[in-house]
Amino acid sequence: MSAALPLVPLVVLLPLVAAAATLLLSRHEHAQRWITLGVLTAVAVIGVVLLIEVDANGPLVMDVGGWPAPFGIVLVVDRLSALMVSVSAAVLLSVLLFSVGQGLADDDDDTPVSIYYPSYLVLSAGVMNAFVAGDLFNLYVGFEILLIASYVLLTLGGTEARIRAGTTYIVVSLLSSVLFLAAIAMVYGATGTVNMAQISERVADLPAELQTLLHVMLLLAFGIKAAVFPLSFWLPDSYPTAPAPVTAVFAGLLTKVGIYAILRTETILFPTPELNEALLIVALLTMVIGILGAIAQADIKRMLSFTLVSHIGYMVLGVGLGTAAGVAAAIFYTIHHIVVQTTLFLGAGLIERVGGTTSISRLGGLLKASPVVAVLFFLPALNLGGIPPFSGFIGKLGLLEASVAVGTPLAYTLLGAAVAVSLLTLYPLARVWNLAFWRPREEVADYRSVLTAELDENPFGDSQGGKRALSRLMIGATAGMVAVTVGLSIAAGPLYDLATRAGADLQGTSRYIEAVLGGDR
Amino acid sequence: MTVSLALLVPMAVLYASGVYLLLEKSMTRVILGILLIGNATNLLLLMMSGPAGVAPIADGKEPGAFSDPVPQALILTAIVITFAVSAFLLALVYRSWRLAQEDEVQVDEEDVAVATRDTQAAEEPDRGEESSEVSAPAEDPNAPPPAEDPNAPPPAEDVFADEESGDAAELPGVDGVEESTGDTEGGR
Numbered sequence: 001m002s003a004a005l006p007l008v009p010l011v012v013l014l015p016l017v018a019a020a021a022t023l024l025l026s027r028h029e030h031a032q033r034w035i036t037l038g039v040l041t042a043v044a045v046i047g048v049v050l051l052i053e054v055d056a057n058g059p060l061v062m063d064v065g066g067w068p069a070p071f072g073i074v075l076v077v078d079r080l081s082a083l084m085v086s087v088s089a090a091v092l093l094s095v096l097l098f099s100v101g102q103g104l105a106d107d108d109d110d111t112p113v114s115i116y117y118p119s120y121l122v123l124s125a126g127v128m129n130a131f132v133a134g135d136l137f138n139l140y141v142g143f144e145i146l147l148i149a150s151y152v153l154l155t156l157g158g159t160e161a162r163i164r165a166g167t168t169y170i171v172v173s174l175l176s177s178v179l180f181l182a183a184i185a186m187v188y189g190a191t192g193t194v195n196m197a198q199i200s201e202r203v204a205d206l207p208a209e210l211q212t213l214l215h216v217m218l219l220l221a222f223g224i225k226a227a228v229f230p231l232s233f234w235l236p237d238s239y240p241t242a243p244a245p246v247t248a249v250f251a252g253l254l255t256k257v258g259i260y261a262i263l264r265t266e267t268i269l270f271p272t273p274e275l276n277e278a279l280l281i282v283a284l285l286t287m288v289i290g291i292l293g294a295i296a297q298a299d300i301k302r303m304l305s306f307t308l309v310s311h312i313g314y315m316v317l318g319v320g321l322g323t324a325a326g327v328a329a330a331i332f333y334t335i336h337h338i339v340v341q342t343t344l345f346l347g348a349g350l351i352e353r354v355g356g357t358t359s360i361s362r363l364g365g366l367l368k369a370s371p372v373v374a375v376l377f378f379l380p381a382l383n384l385g386g387i388p389p390f391s392g393f394i395g396k397l398g399l400l401e402a403s404v405a406v407g408t409p410l411a412y413t414l415l416g417a418a419v420a421v422s423l424l425t426l427y428p429l430a431r432v433w434n435l436a437f438w439r440p441r442e443e444v445a446d447y448r449s450v451l452t453a454e455l456d457e458n459p460f461g462d463s464q465g466g467k468r469a470l471s472r473l474m475i476g477a478t479a480g481m482v483a484v485t486v487g488l489s490i491a492a493g494p495l496y497d498l499a500t501r502a503g504a505d506l507q508g509t510s511r512y513i514e515a516v517l518g519g520d521r
Numbered sequence: 522m523t524v525s526l527a528l529l530v531p532m533a534v535l536y537a538s539g540v541y542l543l544l545e546k547s548m549t550r551v552i553l554g555i556l557l558i559g560n561a562t563n564l565l566l567l568m569m570s571g572p573a574g575v576a577p578i579a580d581g582k583e584p585g586a587f588s589d590p591v592p593q594a595l596i597l598t599a600i601v602i603t604f605a606v607s608a609f610l611l612a613l614v615y616r617s618w619r620l621a622q623e624d625e626v627q628v629d630e631e632d633v634a635v636a637t638r639d640t641q642a643a644e645e646p647d648r649g650e651e652s653s654e655v656s657a658p659a660e661d662p663n664a665p666p667p668a669e670d671p672n673a674p675p676p677a678e679d680v681f682a683d684e685e686s687g688d689a690a691e692l693p694g695v696d697g698v699e700e701s702t703g704d705t706e707g708g709r
Contacts, residue, residue, distance in 0.1 A: 137595055144602045151609055160620045163613060167548065167626055170613065174555050174606060175543070181562050181599055188592060189569030237632070296635055 004053040007046050008062040008075050011085055011128040014039050014046075019121035026114035033100060036117045040093045040124065047086035054082045055498065059505075059515040061134065069517050070198050074134035076516055079502035080331060084131045084260055087335050091252050091342050092124050094481045098346055099245035101473025102353075115152060123149035123249070130257045134516060136184050137194045139261060143180065143225065147173050150254060153246045154238065161241045169238035176224035183217035190214065197516035200268050200509045215270045219279075222265065226258025228316055229286035232309045236293065239308075240301035240358075244349025247301060251308050252342030256334055259315045266319050267327065267506035279320030280410050287313030287421040294428045300348045300358040300436070303428050307384065308341055310421060317414055318399050321406050328503030329398030332496050336391040336488055340380050343481040347377035350478060351436060360432055365441030374437050376478045381433065383485050385426040391488040394496065396422055528568050535561035546625045548614045552607065559603040566592045566599070 018039040022032040054060060059078040063069060077085070099116075126146025133139040151173075155166035188194055190210055191202040203211060220231070227235040235255070239247050266279075290310025297303040315337070318330025348358055350373045355363045367374045383390035399418060403411040488495065505511060535557045542554030570592035577587040618624060 137598070141598065141602075148602075148605060148609070151606075151613075155613060155616075158616045158620075160617075163617045163620060164626070166613060167617065170606075170610060171543075171551060171555070175558075177602075178555075178558050178562050182565055184595070185562065185566040185569045185592070188566070188595075194591070194595075240631075298635070299631060302631060 004050060005060055005062055007050060008060055008077055008132060009064065011043050011046055011050075011089075011132060012075075012125050014043055015121045015125035015128065019118045019125065022121060023114075023118040026118075032114075032117040036096060036121060037093070037100075039121065040089060040096060043124065043128065044086065044089035044093055047082065047089045050077050051079070051082035051086050054079055055501070059512070061516050070193060070195050073138055074195065074516055075132045075138075076134035076196075076512075077132055078505050078512070078515070079498065080260075080263070080506065081131045083331070083335065083498065083502055084256075085128055087338055088127055088131070088253055088256075089124075090484065091338055091481075092120075092127075092249060094477045094484075095245045095249045095252075095342060095346070096120065097480070098248070098349065098474050098477035099243070101471040101475075101477060102243075102245060102349065103471065116156065119149045119152040119156075120249075122146075123153065127253055127257060131260060134197070135195045136187060136199070139264075140177070140180055140184060143257070143261075144177060146254065146257065147177065150250060154242045154250070156243060156246065165238040165241040168234055172224060172234040176221050179217060179224070180221035183214060183221055186217065187214055195516070196264065196268055197509075197513045200271075200513055201517075203269065211270065211272070212274060215265070215275055218265050218269070219262065219275065222258045222261040223282075224258075225255070226262060226316075227255050227309050227312055228258075228282055229289050229309065229313070232286065232290065232312070235309055236297075236302055236305040239305045240299065244301075244345065244352060248342045248345035248349065251305070251345050252338045255308065255312055256338050259312065259319075259330075259334055262316070263319055263327070263330065263506070266322070268509055268512050271509055273322045276320050276322040277410060279316055280414055283313045283316035283320050284414055284417050285313075286310065286316060287417055291421050291424045291428075295424065297428070298359055298361050300351060300360060300432055301345070303432070304341070304344055304348060307425055307428065310425065311337055311341070311384070313421070314396065314399055314418060317418065318402065321402050321411065323402060323406060324500075324503050324507045325402040325405055326399070327506055328496070328500040329395065329402050331502050332391075332398055332492075332499040333395035335495070335499070336383075336395045336485075339481065339485050339488060340383050340392065343380040343478065343485055344377070344384060346474075346478045346481060347373070347380060350376060350474060353474070355436065360435040362444060363436035364439045364444035367437040368441075372475055372479075376475070376482055377437070378433065379482050380485050381429040383489070385429055386422040387426075389489055391485065391492055394489070394492045398496065523572070524568050525572075528564055532561050532564040532568070535564065548617065548624050548626060551626075552610050552614065555610070556603070556607060559599070563596045563599055566596050 018035050022035055025031045025035070050060065054077055059076060061069070061077075062075040064073040064075060066072070099120075123146050126142050126144070126149060128142075129145060130139055130142030133142050151166065151170050154169055155162050184194060187199060190206055191199050193199055193202070203214075206214075224231040224234075239250055242250065287310050290306050290308075290313060294303045294306035294310060297306060311333075315330045315334050318326045318328075318333060320326070350370075351363065351366065352358050354370045354373055355366055357363060383392045386392040386396045396418065400415050403415040403418070539554045539557030539561060542550045542557065545551060545554070570589040574588040575586050577590045614624070
């Protein structure tokens, strides 16, 4: 038994306990903030320790409550889980710093302080639980924890726009949860277990039609969560209205939990290639339709939401190829995309701060007004578009190589689409750059600076200009994330190797099954 | 596996009525639909535990006679989750009612803006001074369908003409023709 084993449940337990503590301390904002920061830092450290340990010595399996594997609940950490836990914890930590800097907690009437930190911690616990879950039902519980916290965060303050957006989001999420639960019921009826390793052992004996049915049900449920076309309609509708840090963390993590679940489904539960072609077609549609939607948008946050949908297609492409190289590229791309998409949404939050709006038709002259913000938006934008030295390019190159290796006409079609979509991604980003940053302020048709806008709304009040200024912490948090994106590009070699090893773990179910169910532990 | 008809029929009915309610526009009905679908799924879970047996770990019984306890544990968890979510949804609907006095899901304004922007952009070049209300009022998706009654009160264009351009209101005879052509163009 490994010495790191007791760390496994802590990634879920620490945030949950801290959530309870912060809820009790709802009147002491400073205490709440420090607890949240401390706990998320601890989780990030634990994630890295687990990653090193797992990479060296193989998967860690924790039998919760001491009940042996097929009977009790298991928490499993393999390379993929540990990688996701570490990256997610880092992202959660930076976004938390950003939101502290934004003063989300104190001077915004739309956002009551006392429930922000607890909800954020519960969200973290849900995400971590989904990543370490070793059985389907625990995965479902992880999803529900993070979803319920996300309902609270999305409708924070209860303004009309957020309630409207929240309603769509909640109803769609509930539908996907019910589908997932029904799928679990059917899986249990067919195999008599919810333990993923045991399902994997037994599923091959089922009739082919039943396998397809269960497979499709699970993919539908996860597809809604991952925002795969045509199940992606809810995302651009609901994300942009939330506060900037909340949108950033949703965009970075929640859809990726869906992708993670799809990865597990395709590799451990149903390693057969029967639905791979369907996945590839869906990936194609997701990429193309998502980016076309992004081109139509005039609001930066909505545009980013559509690019998010579009780039989910790349990850599905990697999974759908069904080869070790494809899965490895998908894992690397997922890591890259979590960081970059979060950074871009934080950048949009900075733009909103400086310019007072995120509508590109009303922004201008930001390059002069705030060169720092310009740099912090420009670098991740290039990265998302897949410009060579950055990690986006490396991830895409991996996906393209994997497609060539598969070599079917469909794989080549996807290769072409992936390149085209990558180019098209640059178009809306370049438009944001041209209009919001490069265009002189005088050319904006009805320009209203933040100060005049506030004077219009509140002519006799004190000037609020100082409050709206950028705080050093917001810049620092975003700059930290940009540094991580650049770091991912520099350290791409070792990271890609790690992703390849994580992908290799998932090839062939025997290793996972042996780790979870194997005799002498 | 044999399934009890007494469970199967209610499950089907619950799913059917749940889906029907979920597709309604009124939020209250959507919530009721979600509750029905949730309960139908719980019944599905129960069915999957196989035939009913005696209480598990009851003294002196054969293990083979036990009911399968796992699905019951799963159902219990699912019930608690549905309960929490329903409470949240009810609060949300109440808040929505307080804010908008409206029980229906509203259409996203940004979506409407994107959907109607192209027609406006296309009109931009020939949008001269002559008639200022070329951009036809975007159809409000939340509005009730237009009445077929021929004796209905004055059509909506008059309202917009008054609001958007003083000229049109002052010289109705002159602008009348242009107005109508402008509207048909804009409506496309």
